[in-house]
Structure formats: C-alpha cells, structure tokens
Amino acid sequence: MKIAIIDLYDGEPNFGITAIKEIIQAHGAHSIQVFDIQQQGEWPKIRGWDVFISSGGPGDPAKKFSWSSKWKGFMQSILDYNQTAETPKPVFLICFSFQLFCHHFELGLASKRDQPSYGSFSCRLTPYGKKDAIMGALSDNFQIADFRSYQITQPHSENLKKLGAKILAIEKSRPHINKAQALMAIQFSSCVYGTQFHPEANGDKVKKTFELDEEKLQKFLGNKQYEKAVKKLDNIEGINQTQAIILPRFLDFARSIISRDDSKI
Numbered sequence: 001m002k003i004a005i006i007d008l009y010d011g012e013p014n015f016g017i018t019a020i021k022e023i024i025q026a027h028g029a030h031s032i033q034v035f036d037i038q039q040q041g042e043w044p045k046i047r048g049w050d051v052f053i054s055s056g057g058p059g060d061p062a063k064k065f066s067w068s069s070k071w072k073g074f075m076q077s078i079l080d081y082n083q084t085a086e087t088p089k090p091v092f093l094i095c096f097s098f099q100l101f102c103h104h105f106e107l108g109l110a111s112k113r114d115q116p117s118y119g120s121f122s123c124r125l126t127p128y129g130k131k132d133a134i135m136g137a138l139s140d141n142f143q144i145a146d147f148r149s150y151q152i153t154q155p156h157s158e159n160l161k162k163l164g165a166k167i168l169a170i171e172k173s174r175p176h177i178n179k180a181q182a183l184m185a186i187q188f189s190s191c192v193y194g195t196q197f198h199p200e201a202n203g204d205k206v207k208k209t210f211e212l213d214e215e216k217l218q219k220f221l222g223n224k225q226y227e228k229a230v231k232k233l234d235n236i237e238g239i240n241q242t243q244a245i246i247l248p249r250f251l252d253f254a255r256s257i258i259s260r261d262d263s264k265i
Contacts, residue, residue, distance in 0.1 A: 001028075001030045001031070001050045001051055001251075001254060001255060001258060002030070002031045002033075002048070002049045002050045002051070003024055003030050003031065003032050003033075003049065003050065003051045003052075003053065004033055004035055004044035004048075004049040004051070004052050004053070005017060005020055005021070005032060005033070005034045005035065005053050005054075005055065006035050006037060006044070006052065006053070006054040006055060006097070007034050007035060007036045007037065007038075007055055007057075008037070008038065008054065008055050008056065008057030008059075008096050008097060008100075009038075009055060009056070009057040009058070010038045010039060010057060010058065010059070011036075011038075011039050012057070012058055014056075014057075015201070015202075015205050015209070016055050016056050016057075016094070016198065016200060016201075017034060017055060019200040019201060019202060019205070019243075020053055020055065020094075020200045020247070021034075023200055023243070023247045023248060023251075024247075024251065026248075027248055027251045028251075030251075033049075037067055037070075037071065038065075038067060041067075043070070043074065046074075046077055046078055046081055046089065049089070050089065050090075050254070050258055051089065051090050051091070051092075051251075051254045051258075052078065052089060052090075052091045052092070053091075053092045053094070053247075054091070054092070054093050054094065054097035055094050055095075055096070055097060056094045056095030056096045056097065056147070056198055057095070057096040057097075058096070059096060060110075060112070060150055061096065061099035061100045061102070061103045061110045061150055061152075062103055062110040062111075062150075068100075068104070071100060071104075072100075072104040072105075075091075075101060075104070075105075078091055078192070079163075079189060079192070082189065082190070082191050082192075087257065087258060087260075088190070088191045088257060089191065090191045090192070090193075090250070090253065090254035090257055090258075091191065091192040091193070092192075092193050092194065092247065092250050093188075093192070093193070093194030093195075094194070094195060094198060094199065094200065095147070095148065095195070095196060095197065095198055097194065098152070098186070098194035098195060098196045099150060099151075099152050099196065101188065101194060102152040102183070102186075103152070105159065105163070106156055106159050107152070107155065107156050107159050107160055107163070107165065107186075107188075108152040108153060108154055108155045108156060108183055109152065109153050109154040109180075110150060110151070110152055111150065111151060111153065112149060112150055112151075113148060113149055113150065113151050114179075115221075115225060116147075116148065116149045116220065116221060116225075117146045117147070117148045117151075117182075118146070118147055118148075118217070118220075118221055118225075118229055119145075119146065119147075119206070119210070119229035119230075119232050119233060120143055120144070120145060120146075120203075120206070120229075120232040120233055120235075120236070120238070120239055121143070121144055121146045121171075121172070121197075121232070122141050122142070122143060122144075122172040123141070123142055123143070123144045123169050123170070123171065123172060123184050123185075123197065124140060124141050124142075124169060124170060124172055124173070125138060125140050125141075125142070125168065125169050126166075126167050126168055126169060126170060128166040128167060128168055128187075129167075129168035129169050129185065132166075132168050132187065133249070133253055134193060134245075134246060134249040134250055134253055135168045135169060135185055135246070137245045137249055138241075138242065138245055138246075141172070142169075142238065142241070142242055143235075143237075143238025143239050143241070143242060144184070144195075144197040144198070144199075144239065144242055145197060145198045145201030145203070145206050145239050145242075145243075146196075146197045146198070147198060148182075148196065148197075151182040151196070152182060152183050152196060153180035153181065153182050153183065154180055155167060155183055160186075163188055163189055164189055164190065165186055165187060165188045165189065166186065166187045167183055167185075167186055168184075168185040168186060168187055169184040169185035169195070170182065170183060170184055171183075171184055182196060183196060184196045184197055185197075191257060193250060195246065199242060199243060199246035199247050200243065200247055201239060201242075201243060202239070202240060202243055203233070203236025203237065203238075203239035203240045203243075204236060204240075206233065206236065206239060207233045207236055210226075210229065210230055210233060214226075217229075
C-alpha cells in the first residue's frame, strides 16, 4: 500500500510521526511519504495514495490557520471521492486532526480544557465500538496515551447522522464532575476513522518523555497534576496494548478495502 502521512506538528519535536512510521513499517512492505503541510506546503494528491494518516499536533482546532480551508477542502475531497470510487481511500485522523475534522464539519463542540489531559487515561467503548472491526478488539475500558489542551464534546447528532458517523469511544465517566465527556473515537464514514488520543504512542516512550521533560511538564501541568500523571504511568501495558491494536488493525482494514478481501481484517 502507498501511505501518505500528513504532518500537522508545525516543526515541533514529537514522537508521533516516527511512531506512525514504525507501526507501518512493522506491518509490512509499504511505501510511505510524510507531507509537511504547515511549514513546507506539501499536499498529497488523492489519486496518488491508497491510505492517508493525518497526525496530531499543537494548536486550537477552532482557530483559523492559513492552511485550515485547504485542509478541510482536502478532507471533503476524500469524502467525495469515496462516495463514488470503486476502491475508496481509507483515512485515519489522530488527535489534532480528529479535532479539526470534528470542528470543520460541525460534529461537536471544540473548546479548551480546564486542565490539560496529559499522560495515561482510561477510555470506554460505546456499543458501536464493541462491535467495530478495529476498536472492538480492545477491552470495554481501555488505556490511552492522551495529550490534549483542547477537546471535542457535545456531539451534533444530526451532522454525525448525515455523514453516517458512529461514536466508538468516549472519555471515562466521572459522575462527581459535572462536565461533558469528550468524544474519543469515531468512525466518521465507512472508510474514515479517528481518535482524539494517540493510538501510535508507546508506553515506554511516554514514560521517558515525562522523565526527560520533567521541568517543562511540571511548569505546564503544575506540580500536583504532574505527580498524578507520573503515578498513572506505573503501568504502561495498557497503552502498549492499545498501540498494538488500533493502527495495525486499521492497516489490515485498509488492505482489505484495497484488495477487497474481508478475511484480511
């Protein structure tokens, strides 16, 4: 498969792009190219690639960037292409890309969190998620690597229905806190998936990030929040299980679409 990775990190140091590439390379002999749309203005041609993975990155999804309209148009072009194409293009949207898609297509409310969600957290599958070909391989309550200052909440049911979208996972319930739960995974259309967390993340690398960037993260999160986040990283197996399931199964799903062989899922 020819896989285009859309880089939305705007030059900021990150483990995301490398982790995505490592998962793809471990999955099989695929052709990969990274397109830096923010700093280099590089955009893949839809017909030239089989699969698209759009990365996480920093930023407010409700902010208007110089490339925002083009990104929305690009995603709309893929949706339009998939409506009539004999072989549609599978797409996976990660974190910031997920938020952008939800905001641009008015699928939920984009807002800033009171506190950043940073580290390891629990997530739960919806009834749709439990039956899904990709997400259904996870346990009902699964562990994620989450790095968000912004969030998508309050799903717009009518607009989701127009796309044929299904909410697959949501933030864990916190009855003692009167706040809306974030939408954490959606199948936006038959071939377009996304998560508001980082399915490419490796638990060891997340833990290492906290160790290497201790001073920076203490300033960003505050000492109390930082200590709580570090304690949650004592068990990183949950993150590694999530990493081992979501993107590899998405790639299996993509291959089944391209080869038209459901047995490969």
